[in-house]
Amino acid sequence: MQLAALVVPGGTRSVTERFREVADALPDVPALVSVEGSYTFAEANARSERIGAALGGEDDAASPVAVLLPQTADGLLGILGALKSGRPVVLLDPTLPDEKLHRIVAQAGATVCLTDEGDRVPLRTISPAEALTTGSPAEALTTGPGDARVDRAGREAAFICFTSGSTGRPKGVVLTHDMLLNEAYGGRDRLGVDAGDRVALVLPAAFMAGLTVFVFALLNGAGLYAYDPRVRGMRNMAAWLRSVQVTTLHCTPSLLRSLLAVLAPDERLTGLRLVTTCGEAIHGRDVTALRPHLPADCVYTSWSGSSEIGHLAFFPIPPGDPVPEGIVPVGFPAPGKQVTIVAENGEPVPAGQTGEVVVTSEYLSGGYWDAPDETAARFSGTVYRTGDLGRFDDRGVLHLMGRRDSAVKIRGYLVEPAEVEAALLTAPVIAEAVVVPVQQGSQPVHLAAYVAPHPTAGTPAPATLRRFLRERLPSWMVPTAIVVLPSLPRNERGKVDRVALPPPPENDAGLPPRSHWEVIVADLWAQVLDLESVGVHDDFMALGGDSLAVEELLAAVEERLRLRLTSADLVAAPTVAEFARLVSQARPAGRHPTLVTLRANGEREPIFCFAGAGGLGFSFLPLARRLPGDRPVHALQAYGLENRGLPDWSVGRAARRHLATIRKLQPRGPYHLVGHSLGGLIALDVAHRLVALGEEVSLVAVLDTYLPKLAKEMTFAGPVGRPELVPVKRPKGGLLARLRGDSRELWSYRMRLPLAGVVPFDGITQYGVFFEQGHLLTRLHRVRPWAGRSLLFLAEEHPGDPAAWGGVLTGDLDIHRVGCDHPSVLREPHVESVASAIAKAL
Incomplete structure (x- = not known):
């Protein structure tokens, strides 16, 4: 028997009627498949009829029935059976907290729940094994002619889909049979889903997007292959897709990005003919990143909609078509709309x-x-x-273009947050962005942006992003606060959970400058941090400053005020008022050439941090602020970087210099050492020297250090700069890298190497020269094995094999991966996980 194609409008009036038509035509075709087991269409039809008969025979057969089952073949069978009871079905997601489940079943008025987790919901429950006769074995469902045949149809309710609800109260949307039949028709008409397909269900079936995939497949004769990445994880998903030979994959954009993050560069999702995303906007660069992992003939399609209307539009991008820049359009209206x-x-x-x-x-x-x-x-x-x-x-x-009710007036102008979000997403380093209006106290309404960096890109400072936006948007559309998070919080449906966003920093303009020097300093800070105004008690770091902004500020102070300050001065005077007082004195006294004290107080042993090549001790300030407050924190940087002096031309000499400084601050152990990049090699050398003196070294933490052999194979182009906010094409490896477009700047640093520390260079050049000097030290160093307690942190993009450290860190070792690039290990938000691991080890 051949399956007749679904047509809407047509003769079929209910989801259950259509499923029976499919089962009659394709009895032996796999319908429901998961790791746990599978059912053909005939088997699924027979078993679901018996479940439906049991649930339909309840005393209150008009009230909704709830279903709380896992996303497996058995769980999907339970959904079919509940639908065949003729009662409206309330799908409950097992990952929801019990309190929310209770609210949903109460609001729905459900009187019975089909579940194996009877203790989670406050109403009478029936397990699938008991659905026919209480206490009967599971095999009871597989025998007998049970046929519920209690159909609802047309505009009658099939499911009640509860959305999260912006007010905190879930909102139940009634999904009718007509609506779901049209959803399935759209899957065939626009996506080509038919009986030859194996459709992956990786979205939760309890929500509209997952339920739409459910009817896409089953009502068009395609097999439904269930996998819950929230339970089974992302790393196994690609292998599962290939093993079951799935042909269509349907994700949210955030789920797709998570999948891409775990794929190897040359890994392909073979067998797929179609990938779709839904639920939120997707950026063109996500589609571009997906393409190398797809078969040559695989089509990508973005589709959109909502629980209230079902699918709204489809936008296909065939493999040969150009990918739109920016946000991918919603597309062409769906059938029947x-x-x-x-x-x-x-x-x-x-x-x-x-x-x-x-x-x-x-x-x-x-x-x-x-x-x-x-x-x-x-x-x-x-x-x-x-x-x-x-x-x-x-x-x-x-x-x-956003929501009609989300537009907000900023300084008299009507601003749509979605437009600001779109501008942020044009920066390749940003994977996710959400912009919200905020009002704090009596201050005017302002915008706050929450961004999550791409895991393979750098972490930009808020000041960098503000400058990026000012080049593209009017000043009133640039968010006052920009908060960088590892990832945006999401609810159980995969959408951004705006309620869970942390509060932005206080937007208090504070006391305006009161003196000539405060006016000058506030103007400099505003320029470097790309802010319109700065209060006299504002803290440089709290305003979004990082070590790169410090370099820019110190260069500006030298250029405009003819005063050479160091990062240690900024640590000691972190507010406009304090820094203005310092510069007004013209010559700060008592500065140490290599030591930056990040926290002076604490009753326990201090923590000593060693900066990388061309890096400032100030760069450890975000780490210091997150480490336990009962320990002083000191950072050490290269001699000659911020003072005039001959630098150390080996790791050993740098270690000896820093060791002398450390022993003055802490004559006896135990010692705790942290090193980033080149600083990791220096920390290990200092540890060996301390042990040789009979001292105890309790911990050495190595932060994304490159071993000498790896450093010899790589070419770096000057100091670690700001993350690139616009795409840059980079030739690969070796001599080509040396001859690429920025080679003149690279060689300008190298030609100045003999004068490093002796001649102070202007601005960023000073740090570039010391970066090259540190890179040379790395390549020439011979690392000795360290048998003490150590932590190793490797950035996601670290090119070396972690196993290479096995011959270096031979003692008690914990290895941690940090989802960012090399410099971002010391930046928010990634530094939080680094600090937490170090604090735990102390």
């Missing part, structure tokens, strides 16, 4: 103009469960006002 852009008065606007997106369709949801007022506010018969702003381009492609 008429999309209109209207002005505030409800009248349609011309193509190209922005207005509210309004959807007219016979296949909308049935509104909100038990909430007639909320339903009436958004639905009017077959019309739904989405609240989204959008426009059609001249090709008829829909673009979404």
